[in-house]
Amino acid sequence: MAAMTTADRRPGLGRAGVLAIAAVYFLVPLAASFWFTIHNDATGFSFSTYGDILTADGFTQSLFMSLGLGVTTIVVVLALMLPAMLAVRLGAPKLGQVLEVICTLPLVVPPITFVAGISTVLRWAPDQLASTPFWATLIAIQKPNFPIVLVLAYVVLATPFVYRSLDAGLRAIDVKTLVEAARNLGAGWTTVMFRTILPNLRTSIASAAFLTLALVLGEYTVAVLLGFRPFAVWIVTISGANAQLSVAVSLLSLILTWALLLVVSGVGRKRT
Amino acid sequence: MATPTIAPGPEAPSWPARKSTGRASRSWLAALPLLLFIAFAFGIPAIAVVVGAFTVEDPVTSTSRLGIENMTDSLQGAYRTSLWASVKLSAFVAVVGGVLGTFLAQAVVASKGTFLREAVMTASGVLANFGGVPLAFAWIATLGNAGLLTTTFGLGKTGFSLYTFWGLAIVYLYFSIPMMVLVMAPALDGLRPHWREAALNNGANGWQYWRYVGIPVLTPALIGGMVLLFGMAFSAYATAAAMVGATVPLVTLQIADALSGNVLVGHENLALALSLNMVIVAGIVMVIYLPLRNRSSRWLQ
Numbered sequence: 030m031a032a033m034t035t036a037d038r039r040p041g042l043g044r045a046g047v048l049a050i051a052a053v054y055f056l057v058p059l060a061a062s063f064w065f066t067i068h069n070d071a072t073g074f075s076f077s078t079y080g081d082i083l084t085a086d087g088f089t090q091s092l093f094m095s096l097g098l099g100v101t102t103i104v105v106v107l108a109l110m111l112p113a114m115l116a117v118r119l120g121a122p123k124l125g126q127v128l129e130v131i132c133t134l135p136l137v138v139p140p141i142t143f144v145a146g147i148s149t150v151l152r153w154a155p156d157q158l159a160s161t162p163f164w165a166t167l168i169a170i171q172k173p174n175f176p177i178v179l180v181l182a183y184v185v186l187a188t189p190f191v192y193r194s195l196d197a198g199l200r201a202i203d204v205k206t207l208v209e210a211a212r213n214l215g216a217g218w219t220t221v222m223f224r225t226i227l228p229n230l231r232t233s234i235a236s237a238a239f240l241t242l243a244l245v246l247g248e249y250t251v252a253v254l255l256g257f258r259p260f261a262v263w264i265v266t267i268s269g270a271n272a273q274l275s276v277a278v279s280l281l282s283l284i285l286t287w288a289l290l291l292v293v294s295g296v297g298r299k300r301t
Numbered sequence: 302m303a304t305p306t307i308a309p310g311p312e313a314p315s316w317p318a319r320k321s322t323g324r325a326s327r328s329w330l331a332a333l334p335l336l337l338f339i340a341f342a343f344g345i346p347a348i349a350v351v352v353g354a355f356t357v358e359d360p361v362t363s364t365s366r367l368g369i370e371n372m373t374d375s376l377q378g379a380y381r382t383s384l385w386a387s388v389k390l391s392a393f394v395a396v397v398g399g400v401l402g403t404f405l406a407q408a409v410v411a412s413k414g415t416f417l418r419e420a421v422m423t424a425s426g427v428l429a430n431f432g433g434v435p436l437a438f439a440w441i442a443t444l445g446n447a448g449l450l451t452t453t454f455g456l457g458k459t460g461f462s463l464y465t466f467w468g469l470a471i472v473y474l475y476f477s478i479p480m481m482v483l484v485m486a487p488a489l490d491g492l493r494p495h496w497r498e499a500a501l502n503n504g505a506n507g508w509q510y511w512r513y514v515g516i517p518v519l520t521p522a523l524i525g526g527m528v529l530l531f532g533m534a535f536s537a538y539a540t541a542a543a544m545v546g547a548t549v550p551l552v553t554l555q556i557a558d559a560l561s562g563n564v565l566v567g568h569e570n571l572a573l574a575l576s577l578n579m580v581i582v583a584g585i586v587m588v589i590y591l592p593l594r595n596r597s598s599r600w601l602q
Binding site: 043044047048051054055057058059061062064065066108109110112113115116117119120121124127128131134135136137138139140141142143144145146147148149150153181182184185188243247248249250253254261264265268272275276279280282283286287290291 | 327328329330331332334335336338339341342343345346347348349350353404405407408409411412417421423424426427428430431432433434435438439440441442443444447448449450475478479532535536538539542543553556557560561572573575576577579580583584587
């Protein structure tokens with residue numbers, strides 16, 4: 030034992046070194062960004078950049094658009110994934126492998142190739158569908174202030190995260206027993222779903238929702254290449270005119286995302 | 302939007318075997334909306350990419366036919382350079398981020414304080430998701446042309462620029478290292494202290510323990526983490542677009558360029574051919590990883 034402690038002392042120094050270098054590398058950009066937003070050679074120190082955000086042209090519009098897209102995506106992805114994942118647990122285990130493959134696909138297919146496919150379809154479709162009732166649908170899903178086509182894309186991109194969150198939650202409870210107990214006591218399927226299953230999955234549903242929201246708020250690739258202007262795209266468009274403002278908004282959006290993710294990890298820890 | 306509900310099971314099952322088959326056939330229905338959605342929202346664009354990549358358009362006669370010209374074009378000249386640059390950047394980030402992340406994870410796992418561990422793990426969870434546009438702007442404010450460190454230390458005179466291959470590598474490591482910490486910390490926790498004690502009792506030194514016990518057990522987790530880092534760096538677009546514009550040729554930037562119509566007439570499908578190349582590269586990397594995935598699970602459970 031004594032020999033081991035002396036042997037461990039040398040790595041102890043190395044360990045402190047590793048941690049110190051990591052701290053510098055990870056903290057300096059954040060500190061420098063903050064400094065960049067509050068200091069200006071011409072005007073000196075000022076927090077006015079943060080005050081300007083609210084009145085900046087397009088800020089509220091793009092933020093509300095992103096939030097709206099986020100909430101819609103959460104509702105759709107949960108409505109699609111929950112029944113499917115419950116079905117796997119309740120009586121179609123073979124479906125589990127299909128589901129796992131489906132939910133890994135978005136990780137193998139980079140978002141930019143996905144959007145290349147979507148934009149090809151959107152370019153091709155008008156020629157083919159102009160004379161059919163689908164024409165109106167095609168226009169409707171591309172409304173500039175609330176593009177449903179982005180919801181479709183985000184649901185696909187969110188499936189891996191939602192799958193992992195829900196899978197962790199379902200592992201912790203015995204779905205089959207719960208459902209059978211509820212059914213034996215005379216509960217209908219709506220009651221089973223909303224009063225037995227969902228309350229037991231509260232935390233993992235919450236973490237799936239927060240992860241999806243964080244994903245949608247930060248998503249840039251799909252939105253910019255389809256020509257829409259949600260939050261992340263807006264940050265880039267203002268960066269040319271006002272670099273300080275774009276860095277300030279970046280920092281704030283970071284803090285917002287971090288708060289969301291911290292809630293997720295806090296919720297996750299409480300349950301264990 | 303209508304919420305799909307679970308298909309009702311059989312009313313009063315009297316026969317266990319029948320009960321399970323009856324359920325199985327109807328349980329599929331609950332997954333049907335998801336399967337249809339994926340087939341529609343993912344399947345149609347995927348088919349469009351594959352078909353488009355092999356469709357050659359003739360601008361003169363405005364006809365199209367099947368052919369491999371797009372694919373061969375997408376592997377030549379500037380496009381070939383960009384694909385190669387993307388692979389090199391991602392490989393560099395995967396290997397360096399993988400190694401550094403493992404060291405950091407080991408430093409955290411080996412330290413006794415739970416506070417440090419909690420803090421680093423939480424920070425890693427947060428930073429690993431710190432991609433996209435905000436990451437680019439944070440680094441531009443730090444090391445960009447007018448960045449704080451650049452002006453303070455006069456880095457501009459030394460020829461340093463963030464808007465290069467190596468600049469991108471520094472930035473990508475910012476989310477890659479924390480991701481590796483998240484992957485490696487549980488694996489390092491799985492190394493049993495008595496394996497080390499057994500090795501030391503048998504006369505091994507610390508290096509030999511790592512060489513013959515530690516690293517072989519960790520290899521699948523290491524490679525798995527590096528594959529993940531490769532995939533993240535390979536598919537990253539927002540950070541690169543906000544940071545370097547087009548000064549570093551990357552395949553994602555080329556695809557975006559081609560999608561925005563910045564290609565020769567008749568070569569609009571080049572973006573799709575480039576996309577298909579990306580999917581193929583990502584697929585190959587996944588295939589390398591899959592056989593390794595289960596190898597250490599019996600040790601690290």
